[in-house]
Amino acid sequence: MRGRVDQVKGDQLPPALQDKRFKGKVYRLAELVVDVPSLIQRLADLAGDGLLAGQAIEPFLEDGILVGLKVDGREIRAQRIVLSAGAGTAALLEALGLTQPAMQRRPLHMIIAKGPSLKPLYAHCLGGGTKPRVTVTTHPAADGQWVWYLGGDIAEAEGVAREPAEQIATAQKELRQLLPWIDLSTTQWATLRVDRAEPLQSGLTRPDNAFLAEQGRLLVGWPTKLALAPDFADRVIASLARDGIQPGPAAPLPELPKPPMGVPAWEQLLP
Numbered sequence: 001m002r003g004r005v006d007q008v009k010g011d012q013l014p015p016a017l018q019d020k021r022f023k024g025k026v027y028r029l030a031e032l033v034v035d036v037p038s039l040i041q042r043l044a045d046l047a048g049d050g051l052l053a054g055q056a057i058e059p060f061l062e063d064g065i066l067v068g069l070k071v072d073g074r075e076i077r078a079q080r081i082v083l084s085a086g087a088g089t090a091a092l093l094e095a096l097g098l099t100q101p102a103m104q105r106r107p108l109h110m111i112i113a114k115g116p117s118l119k120p121l122y123a124h125c126l127g128g129g130t131k132p133r134v135t136v137t138t139h140p141a142a143d144g145q146w147v148w149y150l151g152g153d154i155a156e157a158e159g160v161a162r163e164p165a166e167q168i169a170t171a172q173k174e175l176r177q178l179l180p181w182i183d184l185s186t187t188q189w190a191t192l193r194v195d196r197a198e199p200l201q202s203g204l205t206r207p208d209n210a211f212l213a214e215q216g217r218l219l220v221g222w223p224t225k226l227a228l229a230p231d232f233a234d235r236v237i238a239s240l241a242r243d244g245i246q247p248g249p250a251a252p253l254p255e256l257p258k259p260p261m262g263v264p265a266w267e268q269l270l271p
């Protein structure tokens, strides 16, 4: 809320809030909504034939020094190795025999709702606490319906402790109280347990920057927010530039197995 906000009213309101029973105040934040599947597709296109689908990633050591990675037995020598596997990074570090940088997980129990009465809404619902009571993002499902992905306070500690059925009942109660004009009778529900992965920190402060640690040829980090992924990339590029790292002569790559596109959680859980 410290960012730039403008109050919106009437037909400027998001469609899901356009009802005479709506009593709250609505402010528009100057933030982007990113279509994540198309972002991933674009990154994959840009990566071209440099993408390799692998199962087993092991360190490639020479005289005890890390000189690259072995992916399913394929030896890849590299001037620099960047690990950015989100929650998977801790296990990769362990495979490399490293304990630093330490990672922490913050578990969430998200709720997924899909139904013909849901309209696009991207919003934080602020209550009295320091965290948003509910945060909603909307995603198009393959069958043309809209999916609401609900998080915020409801998905934090108490939500993590709830069983899925209880968590769904809590979300239904919240939505009936907050948005009683939305017909939930045909809505399908699921929950998703997912961890945020970030560098271990003391206290509850949240990072404002991407995190990158360097150790010889190895760079390891977490953007901590998708919005900070460009900051993460800038930090990697600055490190390469500082050390004068240039791509080596291009050799033709063999035909490599390509990773398939991921399938959004809602398509898996509510097909």
Ligand SMILES: Cc1cc2nc3c(=O)[nH]c(=O)nc-3n(C[C@H](O)[C@H](O)[C@H](O)COP(=O)(O)OP(=O)(O)OC[C@H]3O[C@@H](n4cnc5c(N)ncnc54)[C@H](O)[C@@H]3O)c2cc1C
Pocket: 057, 084, 085, 086, 087, 088, 089, 092, 108, 110, 151, 194, 195, 196, 222, 223, 224, 225, 226, 227, 228
């Ligand atoms: C519920 C939720 C809501 C969020 N909402 C927002 C938001 O609104 N705005 C925002 O900016 N950020 C948000 N974030 C944070 C954002 O999702 C992450 O910061 C971002 O995805 C981090 O990107 P990443 O590529 O580092 O990690 P990830 O997106 O986690 O990707 C890591 C990838 O590495 C793969 N991987 C893991 N281990 C291995 C291995 N050993 N070998 C090969 N591959 C491996 C994984 O399968 C995964 O595909 C949210 C996070 C959560 C959990």
